[in-house]
Amino acid sequence: MLTPPLKEEVEISIFGPGYGECILVHIGFNDWIIIDSCISPSSKEPCAIEYLSGIGVPLDTGVKLVIATHWHDDHIRGIGKTVNSCSNATFVCSDGLLTKEFITFIKAYGARPGLTEGVNEFDIVLKSLETSHRTPKYASAEKALWKRNGPNVKPTCCITALSPADFAIHLAKIQLKELFPQENTTKRDVVAPQPNNVAVVIWLEVGDICLLLGSDLENSPDKRHGWAAIVDSNLRPGGIASVFKIPHHGSKNADLPEVWQKMLIKNPLAVMTPFSKGNVSLPTFKDINRIKSQTSEGYITAPPRVKRVKKPKIVEQFVKGATKSIYQVNSFFGHVRFRADLKSQPINWKTELFQSATSLNSLEW
Amino acid sequence: MQLARFEQYDQERLRIASDNSDINNSEEEGKILYMDRKWKVITNPDVTSYGQLTFQECGFIAPQEEAPVDSKINSTYIDIDNKSNLLQKEIPESPIVWYPLKHQKTTMFTSLKKWRGVVLKTYKDCFLCRLVDQDGNSPDEEAEILLTEISDEDLQLIDIGAVFYWSIGYQINPSGTRTRSSIIRFRRLPVWRSEELSEAQKKAEKTLITLGIT
Numbered sequence: 001m002l003t004p005p006l007k008e009e010v011e012i013s014i015f016g017p018g019y020g021e022c023i024l025v026h027i028g029f030n031d032w033i034i035i036d037s038c039i040s041p042s043s044k045e046p047c048a049i050e051y052l053s054g055i056g057v058p059l060d061t062g063v064k065l066v067i068a069t070h071w072h073d074d075h076i077r078g079i080g081k082t083v084n085s086c087s088n089a090t091f092v093c094s095d096g097l098l099t100k101e102f103i104t105f106i107k108a109y110g111a112r113p114g115l116t117e118g119v120n121e122f123d124i125v126l127k128s129l130e131t132s133h134r135t136p137k138y139a140s141a142e143k144a145l146w147k148r149n150g151p152n153v154k155p156t157c158c159i160t161a162l163s164p165a166d167f168a169i170h171l172a173k174i175q176l177k178e179l180f181p182q183e184n185t186t187k188r189d190v191v192a193p194q195p196n197n198v199a200v201v202i203w204l205e206v207g208d209i210c211l212l213l214g215s216d217l218e219n220s221p222d223k224r225h226g227w228a229a230i231v232d233s234n235l236r237p238g239g240i241a242s243v244f245k246i247p248h249h250g251s252k253n254a255d256l257p258e259v260w261q262k263m264l265i266k267n268p269l270a271v272m273t274p275f276s277k278g279n280v281s282l283p284t285f286k287d288i289n290r291i292k293s294q295t296s297e298g299y300i301t302a303p304p305r306v307k308r309v310k311k312p313k314i315v316e317q318f319v320k321g322a323t324k325s326i327y328q329v330n331s332f333f334g335h336v337r338f339r340a341d342l343k344s345q346p347i348n349w350k351t352e353l354f355q356s357a358t359s360l361n362s363l364e365w
Numbered sequence: 366m367q368l369a370r371f372e373q374y375d376q377e378r379l380r381i382a383s384d385n386s387d388i389n390n391s392e393e394e395g396k397i398l399y400m401d402r403k404w405k406v407i408t409n410p411d412v413t414s415y416g417q418l419t420f421q422e423c424g425f426i427a428p429q430e431e432a433p434v435d436s437k438i439n440s441t442y443i444d445i446d447n448k449s450n451l452l453q454k455e456i457p458e459s460p461i462v463w464y465p466l467k468h469q470k471t472t473m474f475t476s477l478k479k480w481r482g483v484v485l486k487t488y489k490d491c492f493l494c495r496l497v498d499q500d501g502n503s504p505d506e507e508a509e510i511l512l513t514e515i516s517d518e519d520l521q522l523i524d525i526g527a528v529f530y531w532s533i534g535y536q537i538n539p540s541g542t543r544t545r546s547s548i549i550r551f552r553r554l555p556v557w558r559s560e561e562l563s564e565a566q567k568k569a570e571k572t573l574i575t576l577g578i579t
Contacts, residue, residue, distance in 0.1 A: 098578050100569060107572070108557075108565035126572055135577040183562060187554040188526030189483045277485070277507060309503055315478045318533045318547040324491050324509040331504030 004055040005339055008155075010209050012243055012338045015040075015047040016273030016301040017330045020074045022047045023213060023245060027064075027206045028342055029154045032057060033146075034086065035067045035202060035213060037079035037121075041333050046078030049085050051335075059085045065146050065159065067092040067139070068125070069200040069215035072192050073118045074275065080124025087132055091125060094164055094198035095140040096172030105180045109190055119190055139200040141165045142235040155207035155342055160237050162201040163217050168225035172197035195220075201230060201247070203237050207342045210239045212263055214247030218254045227256040231263065242347060243338060244268050249275035250283030250291055250300075260294045269297045269349055271336045274304035276329055281305050288360050298360035299353065302332035332356035400471050474546065476534040480506075484527045492523055496531065514549055522551040 005011040011026035020038025024047075027033060034048045043050050052059060063086035068079055071093075083091050096102075103126065110123025129136055137145060139161035150156035164172065175193050195218060202213040220226030227247075230236060242265050248254035250272045260268075270291060275282040281304050283291070291298050308328040310316060319326060334357030340349045353359070397407050480496040487493075491509045498505070510531075512520065519529075529551040536546040573579075 100573060103572055103578075104566050104569035107568040108562060126576070130572060130575045133575075181557045181562065183559045184556045186522075186524075186556055188524065189528055191483070191485055191525050279509075308506070311503070312477055314545060315533045318545070319508075322510055322514040322547060322549075324511060326506055326508040329495075329505040329507060 002054045004057065006341070008342045010206055010340050010342055012211060012245075012271075013051065014245065014271050014273065014301055014336045015051070015333075017074070017275065017333065020077050021273040021301075024048050024051060025204060025211065027148070027157045027204070030057065030062055031148065031154075031157070032063045033065045033067070033159065033204070034063055034082060034089070036069055036075040036215075037077055037082050038074070039077045041331070046082045046085075048082055049078070060087045063089040065090050065092055067145075067200065067202065068094075068097075068122075069202070070094060070196055070198045071097060071118045071122055072196070072216070075216070076118050076121045078121070080121045080128065083125045084128045090146065091129055091134060091136045092139050092145055092161075092200070093136060094169075094172070094200050095138040096164055096169045096176065096198040097122075098136060098138050099173055099176065101173065101177045101180055105176065108181060118192065139164075140169060141229070142233060145202075150207075157204075157206040158237070159205075160203045162203050162230045162233070162236055163215070163225070164198055164200065165225040165229040167222070167229075168197045171225070197225070199247075203241070205237065205239060208345075209243075209340065209342070209347060210237075210241040211243045211245075212241035212259075213245040214254070215245075216248045216254070218248055218251070219256055227254070227259055231256060231258045240265050242268050242349070244270045244295075246270050246272035246291065246298075248282070249273060250287040252287060252290070255287075255290065267295050267297060269299070269338055269351065270295045271299045271301070271338075273301045274330050274332075276304075276306075276327060279325055279327060281327075281330075288363060292360055296361065297351075299336045299351065300358060300360060300363070301334035301336055302330060302356035303358065303363060304330070306330050306332060334358070472539060473537040474532065474534055474548075475537065476532045478534070479530065479532045482510075482529045482531055484523060484525055484529075487523060487525065494529075499530075510549070514547070515551075516549075519549070519551040522553070528552045528554070 005026045007029055009026065010028060011024070013024040015022040015024075016038055021036050022038045023035040025033040025035070032052065037046050037048060039045070040047045040050045049059065052062065057063075066079070066083050066086055066089045068076055068091070070076075083089070106119055106122050106126060109119040110126075128134075139145060141161060141163050143161045144158060145161055146157075146159040148154060148157040175197060179190065179193065181187070196216050199215040199217040201215050201217050202211075204211040204213065217230075218226060219228065223229060223232065241263060244264055246254075272283065272291075283300070283304055288298075288304075306328050308326065309331075311319070333355055335354040336357045337352040337354070338349050339352075340347050479499040481499055482494040482496050485493045485495055485507070488509070490513075491511050493507065493509050496506045496508055512523070515523065522529075529549055532546075532548045534546060536544045538544070
């Protein structure tokens with residue numbers, strides 16, 4: 001597992017869940033991009049840091065971008081340490097988040113360690129950026145975030161945000177303004193509001209390879225935002241992607257058939273992380289079948305359903321009496337890795353599965 | 366951080382101690398805030414208030430970060446990692462006092478499992494919450510807890526984002542009787558004060574300038 005990619009190899013590594021998701025992309029020539037963050041259950045370190053350190057990548061020079069696609073706990077655990085460690089990387093987050101209202105909200109809650117993990121992580125990020133005098137970059141639809149010019153020495157690489165759309169940013173700003181506490185109201189943990197209007201979808205081109213990384217963006221009945229706005233945009237980069245990070249853990253409300261038809265090759269490599277909240281487990285059996293109808297190359301970092309770890313009998317008796325239902329948050333952890341040689345034509349992907357990761361075709365229900 | 370840890374690990378025992386009227390009839394005349402086999406923490410009867418905070422606010426539940434008060438509190442407050450040093454120090458204005466206990470029998474609670482919970486959604490007869498194992502031994506869980514399990518005084522505290530602790534274990538009475546027990550207690554967090562919100566705004570403005578965000 002701990003073998004670095006070759007210089008002219010592209011790698012996409014997806015880690016999760018352990019309650020979370022993190023994507024690492026090697027864009028060739030020892031340049032890396034980190035998208036979101038989750039914690040490794042074994043080392044308790046951010047997955048990206050653990051993996052990159054393990055294969056000998058210098059974090060200060062090797063990592064070019066750290067992107068937080070949104071601020072939900074399951075996408076941001078450990079991102080503070082990641083931004084700290086990758087001291088020369090540019091930090092990117094949604095345009096909807098870099099507002100006076102959101103930063104004031106972070107400063108109010110961030111001063112209360114122990115509460116509200118997503119907010120605490122964002123507070124660490126802001127402090128790290130301040131200390132190192134780095135200016136964060138806003139991500140919004142059709143905005144180029146990073147570019148490496150080629151093709152003489154290194155292949156061209158261009159990273160573009162496909163969301164949030166302007167209208168979603170407007171909605172996010174209203175939504176986040178309402179989170180700011182009012183005087184004399186009781187202090188509480190912050191529960192991220194729904195729907196998620198700030199999710200940053202990434203389009204990544206390196207040489208002839210395109211990747212579509214779907215974050216948690218969902219469909220919206222209003223075509224001014226959500227997946228419909230991306231598909232309909234005539235400003236988004238052209239090309240079709242051969243790798244798709246399936247949005248929002250494979251849920252139906254994040255799946256738009258036009259994305260498969262217009263933005264992806266036939267039978268693309270598709271990967272996702274599972275998610276659970278109360279009695280909701282994603283992806284569902286129907287979701288998996290729907291995705292399998294689009295590609296035979298679907299992968300997931302861990303099985304979507306887990307059995308609860310039983311506690312002592314007396315504890316179980318009380319739990320049974322006091323609850324209507326109880327579910328264990330997905331504690332499995334896995335890593336899906338795709339690698340391809342930038343020079344090979346046609347592109348030939350090599351897929352590797354580690355720990356709990358599995359193919360959708362071999363999932364048992 | 367010390368205060369926060371005190372609150373996090375000992376809230377249930379602290380409440381049991383303070384709710385028990387027998388224990389409260391202490392010869393030291395202060396109100397008992399916490400008690401275990403070796404230690405009793407009482408309010409200092411010579412100090413009736415501290416700044417704008419009541420003893421309950423600063424002693425039971427409010428971590429330092431939520432109560433920016435006179436720095437004396439920070440320097441004289443509970444140092445749970447170094448109780449003996451605290452005892453040896455003479456701190457006349459300390460709002461609390463630690464007393465060593467040798468033979469007094471108390472109501473004890475032996476926890477078998479303890480979670481920190483956050484309310485995610487409320488329903489008519491229950492609420493959805495995330496449970497984080499305080500020992501770090503089990504993965505997080507999400508449960509729908511019935512409202513019938515919540516005491517009347519805590520019911521009004523149930524709202525999205527509200528924090529509670531759930532302990533399951535044995536309560537051991539002074540007579541030695543063991544009773545199985547499940548205790549769900551909601552944190553009584555203080556309210557946002559205008560000074561805290563203004564402070565946050567100032568910090569945000571400074572951050573925006575430093576980061577070059579317009």
